Amino acid sequence: MPDQLTHAGPFALGTFASGSGAFPGLVTGARVRDLSDQVPSVRALLDAWDTWLPRLHDLAGSADGTWHDLADLRVLAPLEPGQILQSGANYRKHVVDLVAAEKESVHGATPEEARADAERMMDERARDGVPYVFLGSPRAMCGPYDDIVLPRLGEQHDWELELALVIGRQGKDIAAEDAMEYVAAYTVCNDLTTRDRLYRPDLKAIGTDWFTAKNADTFLPTGPFLVPAAFVGDPNDLRITLRHNGVVRQDESTKDMIFDIPRLVAYVSTTTTLRPGDLLLTGSPAGNGAHWGVFLAPGDVLEAEITGLGRQRNTVRSHP
Incomplete structure (x- = not known):
């Protein structure tokens, strides 16, 4: 198993596989306690998060139970989520770059004019606008060290590293000032996108095809761990x-988010009831492949990390 950053706090959670099958685990540094004698899955912990959190503290400090060396285990995606809610166009520099480039190439603005206009637009959006959110498929998930398999169709396969929050309490129409009470933990997601399949030339009036562009198998490496929110510190400064x-x-701070986590939680909960185990991805900062003019090819290696949440390492390969 590749090296990884130490998780923040005294413990984290994940799903692991050994010779005897997959199991939920409590991670403390380089060791993992098998939690299958307590619960069937990490999702079950989230269903009663307020009850389980203090018990997990006790288990992390006890020698009881079955313990494994983390290096001996396969690290799977840390949970099977309910909904996967994904926020698009939520990092200021990223969106400013996109808008400014369009104003230069399409509208003939100078670089200075284009950037100033894009900055004004983002100020207005942050003040008066709402997030842009769509649904992803849990079937796209894979583990943090699994291979990324490029789909048969499309050529411009791109990366989008994102902070994801994990819901730990059911709620609807949640006020922004109460939103953080519904966040149980955080994890790492790389929301891959096939750029040249994002728009349907046969259905221009409909717009983007998020299902096709973003939901190929292995296109959402997730984990390695769920790190409880109480251990992460300020999620707007990772x-x-x-x-x-x-x-x-x-290479960006979550400070650059246009809509912070409370506003995202409040917004999505006006439409859907949030339930324990739902994932909410908060958007990707500047620096994806489209920006660099570089896309994924077989043999490439992606290494991704977010402060205190661990590290992913995925090798890219072609479809079978």
Whole structure:
């Protein structure tokens, strides 16, 4: 198993596999306690999160139970989520870059004019606008060290590293000032996208095809762990870093989010009831492949990390 950053706090949660099958686990540094004598899955912990959190503290400090070396286990995606809610166009620099480039190429603005206009637009959006959110498929998920398998169709396969929050309490029409009470934990997601399948030339009036572009098998590496929110510190001040074949491509703070976590939670809960185990991805910062003019190819390696949440390492391969 590849090296990984130490998780924040005294413990984290995940799903692991050994010779005897998959099991929910309590991670403390380099060791994992098998929780299958307590619960059937990590999702079951989230269903009663307020009850389980203090019990997990006790289990982390006890020698009882079955313990494994983390290095001996396969690390799977940390949970099977309910909904996967994905926020698009939510990092200021990223969106400003996109808008400014369009104003230059399509409308003939100078670089200075284009950027100033894009900055004004983002100020207005942050003040008066609402997030842009769509649904993803849980079937796209894979583990943090699994291979990414490029689909048969499309050529511009791209990375989008994101902070994801895990819901730990049911809620609807949640007020922004109460939203953080519904966040149980955080994890790492890389929301891959096939750019040249994002727009349907046969259905231009309908617009983007999120299902096709984003939901190929293995296109959502998730984990390695769920780190309880209480251990993470300020989620609006975490570093998001992605390396493509050793080259840093994304390196940004979550401070750059246009809509912060409370506003995202409040917004999505006006439409859907949030339930324990739902994932909410908060958007990706500047530096994806489209920005660099570089896309994924077989043999590439992606290394991704977010402060205190661990590290992913995925090798890209072609479809069978």
